[in-house]
Amino acid sequence: MKTNQVSNAFLPFLAPMLAIVAALIVGAFLIALTGVNPLHAYTILFRESLANYYGIGNTLTKMAPLLLTASGVLVGLRAGQLNIGGEGQIHMGGLGAALVGLYVHGLPMWIHIPLALIGGFLLGAIWGGIAGYLKAFRGVNEVITTLLLNYIALNIISYLVQRPMIEPGAASPFTPIISDSAKLPILMPGGLAHAGIFIGLIATMVLGWLFRRSPLGYQIEVVGQNPTAARYAGMSVSRTIMFVMALAGGLAGLAGAGEVMGLKHRLFETISPGYGYEAVAIALLSRGSFTGVIFTSLFFGALRSGANVLQREAGIPFTIVYAIQGLTVLFIAISLAVESNLLHRVSLRMNRLKPAGVKL
Amino acid sequence: MVHLRLEGITKRFGSFVANDSISLEVQSGEIHAILGENGAGKTTLMNVLSGLYQPDSGQIHLEGVPVHLTSANDAIQHGIGMIHQHFMLVPQLSVAENIVLGTEFGLRLNLRQKMEQVRSMSNRYRLQVDPSAIVGDLSVGMQQRVEILKVLYRGARVLILDEPTAVLTPLEVESLFIILRQLAAAGHTILFISHKLDELLNLCDKVTVLRQGQVVETLPIQSVTKEILAQLMVGRKVLFSLDKGIPNPGSTILDVQNLYVKDDRHLPAIEGVTFQLRTGEILGIAGVDGNGQRELADAIAGLRSVAEGKICLEGIDITEWSVRQRIQQLHIGYIPEDRQRIGLVMNLSIAKNLILKAFKQLPFCKNWLLQDSIIDAHAIHAIKQFDVRAIDEQVSVSNLSGGNQQKVILARELSGHPKLIIAMQPCRGLDVGATEYVQKQLLIERQRGAAILYISTELEEVMTMSDRIAVMYRGQFMDILDAAHATIETVGVLMMGEKVSKVLDTIPATTST
Ligand SMILES: Nc1ncnc2c1ncn2[C@@H]1O[C@H](COP(=O)(O)OP(=O)(O)OP(=O)(O)O)[C@@H](O)[C@H]1O
Ligand SMILES: [Mg+2]
Numbered sequence: 001m002k003t004n005q006v007s008n009a010f011l012p013f014l015a016p017m018l019a020i021v022a023a024l025i026v027g028a029f030l031i032a033l034t035g036v037n038p039l040h041a042y043t044i045l046f047r048e049s050l051a052n053y054y055g056i057g058n059t060l061t062k063m064a065p066l067l068l069t070a071s072g073v074l075v076g077l078r079a080g081q082l083n084i085g086g087e088g089q090i091h092m093g094g095l096g097a098a099l100v101g102l103y104v105h106g107l108p109m110w111i112h113i114p115l116a117l118i119g120g121f122l123l124g125a126i127w128g129g130i131a132g133y134l135k136a137f138r139g140v141n142e143v144i145t146t147l148l149l150n151y152i153a154l155n156i157i158s159y160l161v162q163r164p165m166i167e168p169g170a171a172s173p174f175t176p177i178i179s180d181s182a183k184l185p186i187l188m189p190g191g192l193a194h195a196g197i198f199i200g201l202i203a204t205m206v207l208g209w210l211f212r213r214s215p216l217g218y219q220i221e222v223v224g225q226n227p228t229a230a231r232y233a234g235m236s237v238s239r240t241i242m243f244v245m246a247l248a249g250g251l252a253g254l255a256g257a258g259e260v261m262g263l264k265h266r267l268f269e270t271i272s273p274g275y276g277y278e279a280v281a282i283a284l285l286s287r288g289s290f291t292g293v294i295f296t297s298l299f300f301g302a303l304r305s306g307a308n309v310l311q312r313e314a315g316i317p318f319t320i321v322y323a324i325q326g327l328t329v330l331f332i333a334i335s336l337a338v339e340s341n342l343l344h345r346v347s348l349r350m351n352r353l354k355p356a357g358v359k360l
Numbered sequence: 361m362v363h364l365r366l367e368g369i370t371k372r373f374g375s376f377v378a379n380d381s382i383s384l385e386v387q388s389g390e391i392h393a394i395l396g397e398n399g400a401g402k403t404t405l406m407n408v409l410s411g412l413y414q415p416d417s418g419q420i421h422l423e424g425v426p427v428h429l430t431s432a433n434d435a436i437q438h439g440i441g442m443i444h445q446h447f448m449l450v451p452q453l454s455v456a457e458n459i460v461l462g463t464e465f466g467l468r469l470n471l472r473q474k475m476e477q478v479r480s481m482s483n484r485y486r487l488q489v490d491p492s493a494i495v496g497d498l499s500v501g502m503q504q505r506v507e508i509l510k511v512l513y514r515g516a517r518v519l520i521l522d523e524p525t526a527v528l529t530p531l532e533v534e535s536l537f538i539i540l541r542q543l544a545a546a547g548h549t550i551l552f553i554s555h556k557l558d559e560l561l562n563l564c565d566k567v568t569v570l571r572q573g574q575v576v577e578t579l580p581i582q583s584v585t586k587e588i589l590a591q592l593m594v595g596r597k598v599l600f601s602l603d604k605g606i607p608n609p610g611s612t613i614l615d616v617q618n619l620y621v622k623d624d625r626h627l628p629a630i631e632g633v634t635f636q637l638r639t640g641e642i643l644g645i646a647g648v649d650g651n652g653q654r655e656l657a658d659a660i661a662g663l664r665s666v667a668e669g670k671i672c673l674e675g676i677d678i679t680e681w682s683v684r685q686r687i688q689q690l691h692i693g694y695i696p697e698d699r700q701r702i703g704l705v706m707n708l709s710i711a712k713n714l715i716l717k718a719f720k721q722l723p724f725c726k727n728w729l730l731q732d733s734i735i736d737a738h739a740i741h742a743i744k745q746f747d748v749r750a751i752d753e754q755v756s757v758s759n760l761s762g763g764n765q766q767k768v769i770l771a772r773e774l775s776g777h778p779k780l781i782i783a784m785q786p787c788r789g790l791d792v793g794a795t796e797y798v799q800k801q802l803l804i805e806r807q808r809g810a811a812i813l814y815i816s817t818e819l820e821e822v823m824t825m826s827d828r829i830a831v832m833y834r835g836q837f838m839d840i841l842d843a844a845h846a847t848i849e850t851v852g853v854l855m856m857g858e859k860v861s862k863v864l865d866t867i868p869a870t871t872s873t
Contacts, residue, residue: 213729213730213732214728214729214730215719215720215725215728215729215730218712218715218719218730219719221705221708222705222708222716225705225706225707226701226704226705226706228701228702229701229702229703229704229705229716231663231683232661232663232683232694232696232702232703233683233687233716233717234682234683234684234685234687234688234717235684236684
């Protein structure tokens with residue numbers, strides 16, 4: 001049984017690792033096509049994102065929203081809900097934080113910051129909760145509603161920053177800068193990295209712990225795996241789903257709040273360059289593991305932060321880096337399909353794990 | 361001629377040996393029973409035979425030739441087909457489509473021609489079924505025929521049936537046996553698993569008894585009796601008569617008045633059922649499957665809303681109460697019929713499944729935290745008490761044998777002294793020893809003062825367990841009989857929906873047939 005558990009703990013990481021390696025290899029060919037030595041490009045990519053002061057800061061800045069949003073998506077997945085509304089929830093969260101940061105005055109930092117974070121969390125939670133309500137009590141598929149809610153959120157923000165919230169005399173549609181007392185502290189002097197990454201790490205660890213130890217985590221797990229059994233045991237499946245979607249939205253909302261309070265210091269239309277969608281990929285790659293989310297977010301954050309430098313220093317277009325991201329997702333999807341097959345074979349040889357779906 | 365020979369088949373899961381050097385010979389045209397306790401390794405052995413598992417050692421010979429089966433497909437190529445207990449059909453597709461599914465690699469599927477082919481095949485084997493019917497609309501017995509046709513279509517000569525009768529009505533069982541005998545007469549070799557000893561004695565030519573993964577003995581069926589088989593299987597004497605003790609019913613605890621309930625398709629499933637259940641009493645509910653038993657159990661447990669009528673427990677009207685209220689405030693134990701779909705979360709451990717209903721309560725949850733050590737200790741205790749065969753309490757229930765999964769549910773539902781126990785097919789899939797144990801436990805609960813609703817399609821089971829017997833037919837109670845005076849014949853006739861007055865006239869006729 002011991003060996004069994006070890007291999008069980010190890011396996012979830014194996015597939016994402018292999019997928020990342022495979023994506024980097026195919027990416028190397030793409031880079032070679034642009035006439036750059038792939039080794040040189042990768043050296044720049046990882047040196048600039050993980051092995052230098054500003055690079056690390058930059059990576060952590062990108063990682064923070066990814067981590068929070070992906071944790072939210074993962075919470076949804078645990079309850080059997082696929083939340084692709086991260087993008088809208090981030091923006092609504094940004095709005096919540098901006099409202100508190102702009103229109104509440106005269107508070108000390110230690111009250112103002114939490115208050116603005118709560119504002120972000122709440123608006124995100126409402127946004128996720130709407131989809132949760134529609135799924136739980138009206139039976140509308142959450143994939144569709146979360147997607148549609150993204151467009152609604154973006155349009156709301158767009159209107160607000162062009163009209164009522166616009167900075168007087170601004171050149172483009174954005175709000176004024178939020179009060180200093182609502183700005184998140186900068187982590188590394190001279191860099192961009194802000195305290196948002198801590199919020200992300202703490203939230204993720206709390207969630208991991210919640211799912212291991214708390215009755216709530218247990219209930220979510222049961223609802224996700226067998227809603228019929230959950231109902232039979234007296235759990236309210238609809239309320240659990242609604243709660244989970246609101247929590248997922250709230251986490252994405254925190255990501256948006258972090259962007260506004262830590263990085264941009266104001267609200268505008270595109271505070272998230274697609275973090276919400278990337279988070280779905282990250283959550284899926286992490287295979288149900290909150291530790292996995294931390295590492296996968298780090299990798300995606302590093303890719304994003306290295307991408308800038310790649311373009312500047314080696315003349316490699318952004319799109320190549322996006323292609324590598326896409327390839328990672330693609331390879332993970334393939335590995336998931338291959339893995340169940342492979343596991344089957346391995347288990348036949350080594351008699352360790354149960355092949356899927358053959359037990360009576 | 362020896363059709364199938366197994367030689368020293370061993371299969372391990374981790375350190376656990378599920379099949380321990382099993383050797384076995386089956387003649388062609390033979391119906392060979394595999395018998396054994398829950399967890400003895402029957403399903404595992406059949407999975408090895410049908411290519412789903414690879415043995416760690418040992419050899420399979422087909423007609424004298426050693427074969428190496430790498431997958432279910434490979435096994436079927438060699439003429440070995442398995443009919444699983446949980447059917448693997450696509451409910452939305454037609455019978456013919458299900459049968460040819462996965463065998464056609466051409467670009468175009470000539471469905472009409474296939475239909476004809478399936479029709480002539482079903483005539484040839486006398487497995488009557490409409491090839492154009494949608495599988496989801498068929499009865500369980502019919503679906504099983506489709507499963508059998510499916511493996512025959514693929515050219516199977518060895519048929520493996522793992523507990524095929526567990527979900528069939530007596531009539532369906534009979535027609536299955538006719539089919540199997542015909543197939544055997546035509547030279548097919550059949551491996552048959554069942555916990556119902558009468559069935560084995562009635563159908564099979566030989567029986568191999570397994571215990572803890574090993575072959576105890578292979579015997580011709582003529583040389584055994586139920587008692588011998590039971591003893592070989594569990595290693596001790598099994599009493600086939602239960603000492604029920606003296607019934608000591610108290611006051612009425614459950615009062616169901618004029619109940620109307622609808623089924624999943626919103627058609628009336630229960631139409632005006634009225635009965636009372638007293639403490640310390642077992643009310644058996646007999647009836648052919650699908651006459652409203654499921655809906656009745658669900659309605660009392662709160663899983664299904666009541667269209668009309670009233671359910672009172674201890675004088676309180678609970679008709680509108682939620683499931684949670686009923687569990688927490690009333691303490692109702694409910695053993696559902698479908699253990700995998702309703703009663704268990706397959707990917708969670710035994711320990712986690714045992715707290716399904718009590719995970720928020722002391723002692724499992726304290727200071728807002730799950731108390732892992734208490735949960736595990738509780739599981740270890742339950743595993744010992746109910747003799748669940750598992751490596752440890754952390755195994756996910758999907759890795760347990762069918763009977764042991766059922767024991768997990770029983771352990772959960774009977775714990776903590778429920779006032780009312782709704783037991784639906786509680787012994788389905790259990791071996792004789794475990795059946796005896798469960799029935800004894802239920803009798804102990806009765807003695808303690810629990811009121812028990814015992815729902816089963818096995819007439820004899822209901823007769824032995826009940827103090828009173830209600831016979832259900834088309835959503836109504838035909839009658840409620842005192843168990844002391846009820847006979848198999850009267851109950852059997854009531855189950856078919858005929859009124860007792862008529863029954864009395866026809867009893868001589870029915871008993872003579
Ligand atoms: N995939 C698996 N991993 C670990 N243990 C397993 C696995 N499959 C079966 N087992 C164990 O092997 C033993 C034999 O299981 P099997 O399903 O063959 O029993 P069975 O004879 O069919 O019992 P039943 O009559 O209850 O269906 C059981 O103790 C079970 O827990
Ligand atoms: Mg079995």
